[in-house]
Amino acid sequence: MATATKSGKSVVLLCGDYVEDYEVMVPFQALLAYGVSVAAVCPGKKAGEVCRTAVHYLAGHQTYSESRGHNFSLNASFDEIDHTKFDGLVIPGGRAPEYLAMNASVLDLVRNFVNSGKPVASICHGQLILAAAGVVGGRKCTAYPAVGPSLIAAGASWVEPVTMAACVADGNIIMGLPMTGIPSSSGSCESTERHHNRVKQKDPISLWDFMEDYEVTVPFQSLQALGCHVDAVCPKKKAGDSCPTAIHDFEGDQTYSEKPGHDFTLTANFEGIDASSYDALVIPGGRAPEYLALDGKVIAIVKNFMESSKPVASICHGQQILAAAGVLKGKKCTAYPAVKLNVVLAGNMVRT
Structure with a gap:
């Protein structure tokens, strides 16, 4: 039960x-x-x-x-x-x-x-x-x-x-x-009777093709249900474009399997995103962070949020982006185990 x-x-x-x-x-x-x-x-x-x-x-x-x-x-x-x-x-x-x-x-x-x-x-x-x-x-x-x-x-x-x-x-x-x-x-x-306070926050979710299906939609819809305005953005794409997602699952193999997920529709343009106008940042996992970690504009946005002491929520492979941004040094972290190397090389204290 x-x-x-x-x-x-x-x-x-x-x-x-x-x-x-x-x-x-x-x-x-x-x-x-x-x-x-x-x-x-x-x-x-x-x-x-x-x-x-x-x-x-x-x-x-x-x-x-x-x-x-x-x-x-x-x-x-x-x-x-x-x-x-x-x-x-x-x-x-x-x-x-x-x-x-x-x-x-x-x-x-x-x-x-x-x-x-x-x-x-x-x-x-x-x-x-x-x-x-x-x-x-x-x-x-x-x-x-x-x-x-x-x-x-x-x-x-x-x-x-x-x-x-x-x-x-x-x-x-x-x-x-x-x-x-x-x-x-x-x-x-x-x-x-959920007993939560509705908040008029504005949060971006940073995306790329083949983000993990759940890790995009659960925070996106949950934050909306709380009354937050959520902008889902992806480099090189605009509002109305879509990102295909990936379904990662554990089915008895040594690593996760991958299947195609839903097509997730973006709600805002990545170009022109002003981090100062948002209250928090969400970084889903999947295969996308490997590529987002190479994008200078994404790294700059992450650094801006961290330097402003605004909440940054990252899950699974998303910590690859945080590691690339150099914002994890001295912080206690966890992640999908295969991301441990990225976290350790970034000079972090690791919690497994």
Whole structure:
């Protein structure tokens, strides 16, 4: 069972094989960051087992494409879940809801949460489960457009989404569209009692092709949900351009495997970035830092943030950039183990 956290709040995250990659990991890590305990469960599976995820994205076709995502580790057993001991339920989308909607135990769990008045957040295809559970009658609902007929047939009042970031809340049920709607869903969900202060900060995330998929999107959407303005930038690219991401996973080999991830859309131009107008910097990992560490403008931005004593958050291979910028000397650091050499050569104290 998931362990208690500082907020004292806990939620259930309903998983299944080929749940959409972002839609399971972003809420999982964001809720943990907010101090909420998360029990990630799947019918027929126990704590320690995995659900394979799916990468869905719109690439100019009439429907989304799908490829393999990460192996998402469950931390609790579905059969041990008692809804009275949790404060809310999160239902990601992907292909998993198609068969979870046929599982009687899943539908009972959803009804128990809805009828208890506790918050239930559902995204994308997750609303198929709400429709099957018979809990959307008379409620305003939205979802990935292809889910609309099922919600209407279940008696919902369908709200046509204006954008793919649309979100609708009716009573204790909060519904969003695909992964781009996660920050909006979080923002409307005050009843989840996250107990964090919304801050009007402005933060850049420094990107390059083949940043690690999670390490870009989790901070990007989590910071947005907190009320921050986030600019995602990449050298030699402009707002509206995209960076392909990489899915790094540990699957029994001596090093991680790599698969293609989502295409991440940039929100601002790299040229003209003024570090003084931002409050913090985020540096994701992946393969990109090897190349960003060679870019003089990137190094100058990192030095500016460090010299200004503004927060700089770096993960995994991102510390290669910090090492190249010469800002780690005398600092205690950690990183992905293969980056240890970069950190040590930069004159740092290493914490492993």
